[in-house]
Amino acid sequence: MSVDKRLHDRKFVRTFFTTPTADSEKDDTAAMLKKSIQLRGMEAPDVWVPDNEDATAPNMRDEGAENIAEVVAEHGDEFPGEIHPRVVWHRDSPETRYKGFQHMLEIADPENGAVENIDGFVIPEVGDLDDWKKADEFITIVENEHGLEEGSLAMSVIIESGTAELEMGRLRDEIGKPSNNLERLFLLVDGEVDYTKDMRAITPTGELPEWHELRHNTSRAASAAGLIAVDGPFDDIRDVAGYRERMTANQAVGQIGIWSLTPGQVVEANKAPLPPKEGYWLIDEDGEEVELEDEGDVQAYTGDKLSLEEDGDEYVLTVGSDEHVLSHEELQEKLVDLTAYVPSLDDIVDSMEEFEAAKEAGQGAIAMTRATTVSIDGVEVEISSDRMWDEATYQALQTPITLFQDVYENRPDQHDDLADIYGEDVVERAMEVGN
Known part of the structure; x- marks a missing residue:
């Protein structure tokens, strides 16, 4: 066996x-x-x-x-x-x-x-x-x-x-x-x-x-x-x-x-294993990921290992000791590569609900778009990326929700803590999604 x-x-x-x-x-x-x-x-x-x-x-x-x-x-x-x-x-x-x-x-x-x-x-x-x-x-x-x-x-x-x-x-x-x-x-x-x-x-x-x-x-x-x-x-x-x-x-x-x-x-x-209350953006500053500062519509880098300046129609991006001269489109692509988003529990539930609705409507795969504006040295750049969601992606990204549901079902003494962290509405939706 x-x-x-x-x-x-x-x-x-x-x-x-x-x-x-x-x-x-x-x-x-x-x-x-x-x-x-x-x-x-x-x-x-x-x-x-x-x-x-x-x-x-x-x-x-x-x-x-x-x-x-x-x-x-x-x-x-x-x-x-x-x-x-x-x-x-x-x-x-x-x-x-x-x-x-x-x-x-x-x-x-x-x-x-x-x-x-x-x-x-x-x-x-x-x-x-x-x-x-x-x-x-x-x-x-x-x-x-x-x-x-x-x-x-x-x-x-x-x-x-x-x-x-x-x-x-x-x-x-x-x-x-x-x-x-x-x-x-x-x-x-x-x-x-x-x-x-x-x-x-x-x-x-x-x-x-x-x-x-x-x-x-x-x-x-x-x-x-x-x-x-x-x-x-x-x-x-x-x-x-x-x-x-x-x-x-x-x-x-x-x-x-x-x-x-x-x-x-x-x-x-x-x-630690539970999704964060609020989603946040990370950026790779020469091999180490750091959190960007949320300033509302803009995610600002405040460290000293990255620098960015405009030079006419081009941009000069410095990462550690490496200098990159880039067009606007190339800069966007580079920043997409350097950044990553850590989703909140609410974000994960939203994405799963969106995929479940699309699947119910007969779609096998959909594109999920994530966009923001990154600011480095006061220079703001809009970036966005698409991720294809299919059944395999859905199943893989269901693990944080399965963990949350397991905790909620087995630890009723933590229900109030979870509601305080995420809000009762998000907790209720998280307990329903994927079932």
Whole structure:
């Protein structure tokens, strides 16, 4: 059996937020769990991960498992996201794997009152697929031991070794075989820190490598196997711009979700994949895209890497150290090449509605025109471009709307936030388009 569709109700996961399960320095060792489970709205993650592995000291993990069960039993009904505790596991350590199994038994025990709000478990440090299947079998035993429906607990894995990365390529053919319950797989999460250690990688500064290939491979494997890809932690929690840049790069390869270490990162990661409230224009200033300043009917460039002046019937456009002498028509073409428009949610809905109306009228393709006036050094130039929309274009550009609809359907606690951002009319239209 091969997989060509999502195996779980969630189509997207934007945020994967971890919390230590037991802190010996606090009077109440479960204090951080109790604080995290109270998060709501944009501060609450799509997936909350009470972390009984790296975030919790080894001598506190037994108490951590007890804390998870206690806190989720008391507050889990009201938590708006999914709850997937991370337990200890290691491909090379049977003792560690057994300890993780014991913790899963504790957390999922119906007598503790938490399992109704436990959606699955996160398994770190997996190796080859035989190791993944061991975790799957342990979860199956947990389900049978506690009288739970087989497959009711999802399994997510953290890719922290070259072996695990290679094994992702086999998932498509392994999921669905009668000898395993790997259909329970939900998230493939990158763990770049331990992956760097496993790869014996060295950088001059000691910073983590970018590992672009790992993120691409995880996204590709998730797509092929009907799963969801999530990037690993971004440790510099003060570098908001860097976090956004990472998420933008990830989204371009289909990895919508990212690990969040703080509620502030959760807010950023919840909002980042959603279309902007207002559309805006970008211009390429010598290899770097910057936003043009919206002055009503004119989009103005205010940087110092581009310059433009009129010289009789011609124009002199300077881009970095390159000078271009252009006619008016050539200048328009050049500026079309240098600029790009980032559509708002309203823009996307408008375009989709226009195409749907044309298709209903019997047209297979239509041209969408985007026009504006660009101002550089006070010289204004009107530009416009046409983009052909056919069914393939429509389907490809439906992804932001599908994401928005998935968020709206699964996170009612964010309805007010979305209405405040976009307006109720736009939200209503976005929920109708494409259906």
